Amino acid sequence: MKQKTDLLNKFWLKGKEFLGSDYALIGGAMSWICEKNLVLAVCRAGGFGVLASGCLSLEELREQIRFLKKEAPGPFGVNIVLLHPQMEEQIRICLEEKVSHIVLAAGVASADLISRLKENGVKTMAIVSNLILAQKLIRSGIDALVVEGCESGGHLGALTTTVLAQEVLPAVKDKVPVFMAGGIGTGQMLASFLMMGAAGGQVGTCLLAAKECRIHENFKKAVLKASSRQAIATVQLDERFPVIPVRSLANNAHEEFKRFQYQIIEDFKDGKITLAEGRHKIENFWAGSLRKAVVDGDTQEGSLMSGQIVGLVNEERPAEEIISSLVMQAEDFLQRTLNTLSDKTGNAQA
Secondary structure, three states: OOOOOOOHHHHHHHHHHHHOOOOOEEEOOOOOOOOHHHHHHHHHOOOEEEEEOOOOOHHHHHHHHHHHHHHOOOOOEEEEEOOOOOHHHHHHHHHHOOOOEEEEEOOOOOHHHHHHHHHOOOEEEEEEOOHHHHHHHHHOOOOEEEEEOOOOOEEOOOOOHHHHHHHHHHHHOOOOOEEEEOOOOOHHHHHHHHHOOOOEEEEOHHHHHEOOOOOOHHHHHHHHHOOHHHEEEOOOOOOOOOOOOEEEEOOHHHHHHHHHHHHHHHHHHOOOOOHHHHHHHHHOOOOOHHHHHHHHOOOOOOOOEOOHHHHHOOOOEOHHHHHHHHHHHHHHHHHHHHHHHHHHHHHHHO
16 A cells, blocks of 8 residues: 655655656665566565666566566666676667666766667666766766665675765755665655655665565575674775675675685785786685575575665565555654654744
């Protein structure tokens, strides 16, 4: 059942119009997790689902897009990983299937790519983690931004969502719709970003507990039991061997990664491997680890990617209930804030 959103509509109208959904609330694309069934559940709940393409074969991508075009009540998006070796083929399929929105991630989209998508009628979005990148993409013609802070699960930037909101929103909110992401576990947090000028929000970790989320039972149980402090980022031990930070639940794999880095550093010092060889080994340590968690249910050696709001996720619920709860909380928070301001203004005038 759709929630009453009289006040919310005053704040996220731009986001709703851009997405074409009842709520300006995006279900963030999580690889191996955001497949057609979860995306459909988010769309049916009034949100904007995004299909994760990175783990799909080209045939699977086309099939899942066609399924969603048939079953979803409104628009949905497809997430395209810019570093994916089959990126061009994935984009071709999206254009052939007339996908309305494409979210560009894990890299910096070129102005040529953005222009090509827009010429084919696609609404373009990009995920950014700092102001400089946001401004660059706006100059390149991007239609909307998802500004993601390091509280989120998966690959991280350096700044928190609250810092990014203060830095990015004043600079770009009047140029393109901005959707805040990372650390949104309640409607109160969502409403706070809307009051700062965001056009909407994006959630991911809370959807891991959706009944329609088909992650392995072991992964889901780990999410429901976890505290926020257990969602930790990978550690870099030596600047000569860069590590792209990833946030996931603490387990054996995190400790093994530290030991692995120590061994690589020692082997390099002893001349057993070159710098390039050591970097390559570290880059590939986590290869396949998310699949281990999502598909195989390996909670010790797999990567249990989760954001810091995981401590707020403690029961399995339908996606519609999760999204409706966030919307209801946001609407209530805005109403209470308005009432408080009215009371204080009235008292001051008296």
